[in-house]
């Protein structure tokens with residue numbers, strides 16, 4: 001029989017699939033790789049033997065990632081996106097409740113429930129930082145905490161001292177650095193030394209969302225334990241080959257495109273703040289959270305009519321009338337700015 005008790009509390013993960021000319025809803029890298037690099041990557045796929053199972057250890061990809069991030073291979077475990085790794089963490093680290101600061105990335109809550117654990121969702125403070133007073137009241141109930149660093153969808157970095165304070169209470173911390181390349185701040189040094197800290201990274205926000213490759217960084221002892229539950233062939237042969245090639249061949253290109261996005265983020269922030277009634281929240285990621293005077297679902301719909309897709313995040317706590325826009329190519333950002341002005345003018 002289907003476990004109704006567990007499933008009634010869950011629903012299928014929804015993402016934004018509406019067709020629009022300018023899509024700024026999923027925090028992907030807005031720039032494509034140069035055609036010749038993509039062709040060469042695809043040619044390499046030709047040569048992999050699709051008939052065979054992939055390398056269960058994804059050895060070459062792991063080498064490329066270790067080199068790209070700058071950590072030893074033995075401290076890495078790969079997942080089918082960091083989403084898979086979030087599942088693994090919820091399943092094997094700790095057994096008590098799970099601390100989740102909200103609003104944040106929905107997968108922490110979903111994984112916590114799937115693992116049959118009790119979520120402790122603690123509201124952030126008015127600056128979207130961890131609220132220590134509220135946190136104190138649940139610390140005895142939890143032994144695992146998730147932090148999106150920077151936080152999706154608010155875009156800020158939580159204070160390191162506050163995260164450390166939680167860890168000092170004997171709580172294991174999983175620091176999700178999906179947007180690391182746009183923020184530059186990291187817990188990797190701690191994840192390489194401490195048994196109560198892991199870091200998550202992903203290729204999704206630096207141009208390879210379609211490949212589904214996530215990275216967990218931790219001490220050998222933790223990697224060895226999580227390896228026990230990892231699905232044997234979780235990274236497809238195609239993803240292994242393409243990601244390895246792109247990380248080696250297009251490393252500088254990725255860096256350059258990330259810098260371009262950061263530059264555009266600053267410009268977009270400035271331009272958006274100039275629009276009457278728009279409140280912009282400073283971001284360390286590749287997206288920007290903003291609030292308008294109107295119901296977010298209305299703004300969202302009106303923008304779709306203008307062929308622009310952003311994410312309505314107003315269903316989350318503390319984010320009344322808020323939307324999230326991914327930083328796009330310069331021309332897409334201009335298109336978005338123009339349409340946002342028009343829509344707010346009209347409402």
Ligand SMILES: *Cc1c(COP(=O)(O)O)cnc(C)c1O
Pocket residue numbers: 027080081082083084105148152176178201202203204205209212213214
């Ligand atoms: C986008 C995102 C991820 C990425 O997940 P993948 O499964 O690697 O694509 C992870 N964490 C956060 C906070 C994100 O915003």
